[in-house]
Amino acid sequence: MPETGLSSAPRFSIVVPVYNVQGYLRACLNSLLEQDFADFEVIAVDDRSPDRSGEILAEYAARDPRVITVRHEENRGIGAARNTGVARASGDYLLFLDSDDTLTPGALRAMADRLADSDDPDLLLFDHVRSYWWHAVKPSAARELLAEAGAEVFRPAERTEFFQMFAVVWNRAFRRRFFVDNGFRYTDGLYEDALMVYTTMLTAERAVCLDHACVDYRQRRHGNSMKTPGRKHFTIFEQYQRLFEFLxxxxxxxxxxxxxxxxxxxxxxxxxxxxxxxxxxxxxxxxxxxxxxxxxxxxxxxxxxxxxxxxxxxxxxxxxxxxxxxxxxxxRTRKNGQQRLRKAQRAMSKRATSGFYRMQLKRPLDPHLAVFSAYWNRTPSCNPLAVYEKAKELAPHLKGVWVVREDLVDTVPDGMDHVVLNSQRYWEVMARATYFVNNVNFADTVVKRPGQIHLQTHHGTPLKRMGIDQQQYPAAVKGMSMRKLLERADRWDLSVSANQHTSEQWERVYPCGFESIDAGYPRNDVFFRAGAQDVLDIRARLGIAPGRTAVLYAPTVRDYQVGYVPQLDLEKITRELGPDFVLLVRTHYFYGQDPHLQDLQERGALIDVSRHPSVEELCLAADALITDYSSIMFDYANLDRPIITYADDWETYVRSRGVTFDLLSGKPGDTPGAIATSEDELIEAFRSGRWDDERARELRAAFRARFCMWDDGHAAERVVNRAFLGIQDPAPAPLPLAERTVAPSPREAARTVAGVVLAHAGDASPDQPDVELTS
Known part of the structure; x- marks a missing residue:
């Protein structure tokens, strides 16, 4: 067991200032808490972060006593946050780690060993690497300098070559008494690192080096304050004035x-x-x-x-x-900027090949026009459709137009305005609309004009790796250009999120400048609006006989396979489950119709619902869900019905696509219910009742608490309020999980409707007509 050091002052106090880093903070904290040297405390200072970083800190502090959290009541800047951390620290040495960076494995052990061997010097200088968003990793320029120093103890003021090191505070450890007794404090504003580095180096009497790369310095594509232009960079003059006053x-x-x-x-x-x-x-x-x-x-x-x-x-x-x-x-800088501008203009000209489109781009925007699309211009559905319907109610001044492929025009509901992809009217609305709503990206040919607002609704909670994380998985990327992907994501102004996990993932894997709307997924609102009769009507339309247990089987696509390859022997499963069960099978929308499924349906073995226009209706109709790694599990969990994970290729899937958490861990919050890794296990889960026993229900409750935190029937309302009505803090706030009323299960719905019928039958006189039932 690693030493804990909790009975006395820890060896290290690691100060982590926190502001707007919810997508990176878990990786930072995990890199600390997973060190094999455990004699440390983490002083995490929430500098009134506007995102949910504070909630993440509270979560880690609750499960590990080494994490101490402090919150500023107002935003004071990174220097003040570090000063707060120093005031709370009790360790022998101070480390300052930015909350979007990480410690490398074994870093604290290497530091502790060098400090012990050097009789506790004032400073320890160590190495780092730079990690770029495209996953390249480069060594620091100080690697050879640190290696050449060996175990020598020296006075920094006499070794000026070490002032050439990257002047940041996170590539060195400070003896706390040295730091405090000399009255060192961080100043306000940018470039505070350089001032602190130079003054401490000039004051220290004893320093040593460590040629171990201890910090992984993340080069963020977006969100780095040093890469945001403005007057704040003039602070550099004040910092150097302080340095020369020190001299x-x-x-x-x-x-x-x-x-x-x-x-x-x-x-x-x-x-x-x-x-x-x-x-x-x-x-x-x-x-x-x-x-x-x-x-x-x-x-x-x-x-x-x-x-x-x-x-x-x-x-x-x-x-x-x-x-x-x-x-x-x-x-030279201006020339480079002009070259980039000309390049962008040429690219825009190349994209906007249509002369008609170029002409329309010169016309003013229509402030009331909104363009909607779903799943690469398929039938209107998913989150965009839910937002469209709610906008008709809350923002009736808007005119919504859908973009649809020519071969799917017949599937558009009557009365819904639409344009055919690449038609003349398509180019007109794309040029003049103010609002754009999609659950994927609009085409590269679309030019985003000033004043246009893009709302990215997404279409799932990410179990699998997405965005820039896909670069590590060639089977998933398949020649995808990350540059173009991020250029498309750069157009997003607003991004809808269903839960905290999703918000953190989107922020990190799409390093762009969008604002997250933490609202829940609008498509799931129906789960809280549907009544008993609605559930029974959907089942009747699907052909599910009363009294049968309907199990929806909805697997996801496999990046390592070509075409639809069934993971289950569906004929065997339906036979073994028996006549009381009916299997609803929905293949991924990437695949075409499967002849074998059609044959099984014609023989009455199952119901093929692959082309059903609403997956939400299928969820309402199903008594249980069998899925593998599909994001449908997160949506279905809102209904609080059994979820069975069938994962016969988990290892292969993890290697080929990557995952954000261990679905099969069996830990509360990770696993939504029963697990089966073979057909026999799946059959056994139903025969034994394991698919809906007490353990499965406990897991489902924890899964819902983690991933259904904002879905309460009002997600679309929150999205419309923020995106179209400009309400910065869109109401209503999500209801607590225990206070939500979800659609009844099919069995509950049948009992409810039967009870209503009996009640009406008892009240009716012989002359009264039957009462029409409504949900």
């Missing part, structure tokens, strides 16, 4: 002033040249501020080092922005 108080460090002057000016040049940091209109002022700092702090006799562009330093010293532009620093 002013340390005459013994005067020989080092040229080094830090060069570091400062290089940092200014690097920052000012990036569009992701300083806006074009702010660059003249940024230049003037940098030039003033140059003149104020230039050491006597300073000469720019050979490794930097001396012309840039000289232009800055002269204070002429015109001269500065002439040496191509700022102009």
């Amino acid at each position: 002013d108080g340390r005459p013994d460090l005067t020989p080092l002033r040229p080094l830090f002057f060069e570091r400062m000016i290089s940092h200014f040049l690097f920052t000012g040249a990036r569009e992701s940091r300083v806006l074009v209109q702010d660059r003249p002022e940024f230049f003037r501020r940098a030039a003033a700092m140059y003149r104020r702090h230039k050491p006597a006799g300073f000469t720019p080092p050979a490794e930097v562009d001396a012309l840039q330093f000289q232009a800055l010293e002269r204070g002429s922005y015109r001269v500065f532009q002439a040496v191509n620093l700022m102009s």
